[in-house]
Amino acid sequence: MENLRLKLFNEREKRIHPHKDDKIITDWNGLMIAALSQAGQVFKNEKYLDAARDAANFIIKKMFIDNRLMHRYRDGDANITGNLDDYSFLIWGLLELYSSIFDIKYLKTAINLNKILIDHLWDNTNGGFYFTSDETIKVLIREKKTFDSATPSGNSVEILNLLRIARITENPELESMAIKMEETFSNNIKRSLAGHTHFINAINYKIGPAYEIVIVGKPQDKNTIKILNSIKEHYIPNMVLVFKDPDNAGDLDNISESMKFKTIINNQTTVYICSSGSCKRPTTDINEMLKILEQ
Secondary structure (H helix, E strand, O other), X not given: OHHHHHHHHHHHOOOOOOOOOOOEEHHHHHHHHHHHHHHHHHHOXXXXXXXXXXXXXXXXXXXXXXXXXXXXXXXXXXXXXXOHHHHHHHHHHHHHHHHHHOOHHHXXXXXXXXXXXXXXXXXXXXXXXXXXXXOOOOXXXXXXXXXXXXXXXXXXXXXXHHHHHHHHHOOHHHHHHHHHHHHHHHHHHHHOHHHHXXXXXXXXXXXXXXXXXEEEOOOOOHHHHHHHHHHHOOOOOOEEEEEEOOOOOHHHHHOOOOHHHOOOEOOEOEEEEEEOOEEOOOEOOHHHHHHHHHO
């Protein structure tokens, strides 16, 4: 069989090769970064996390030009102004990547991209996001897509991004924008529930229960690792997870008003859990933490 295969291969090599689609596009990479980050977290697979990190670093370095995201990269050239899918999918990927490796630069980049997205694609009159930026030339119609097909729509992904970033940064304006999106697109969603499954995921997140979890502890501490693993072993989709090193908080304390007040207690890894606008007493006990999350 191998001899036959090589014979066929060598004969085929004489033919003109078909063109290869070797371009790199931001939106699909954003989806892949999210998937690899989640898989790396669940399976504790560093190979997946490294791939997610490498892809994110490439896009940030090569496809983020003059404070704008580009859609396509090929042969050393990044071009075509980024659309809603590019921004929203990459933001999703960066949020998942941060929740997996807790490198603050990915969270800061996600927050910055989200601001650019709002500034240039948000409809200030009716709510929701246009597919194209207000800086894009020669666009006859600026449409708003909500239908989830083989991939989710940019609006479906972005409403969940808004809710998650709102909970991390404690920014009520972002939550209000998500509510406005729900109002704007509700009639479309009611007509085709199966065509808006990712949007409905976001509504489920908004209704709750959803959790904002901040873990304050030393990264190499055995109890810190144990607490992080215990969270990742459970399926908690409606959750944002933030990790704070008390000895190296850096820019994290500027992410939200309350972050600087979340400190380690009795020199033990401490967990802060908030849900539906109220916060539980911080705990250093894993069982107590899981009990709160189960409730």
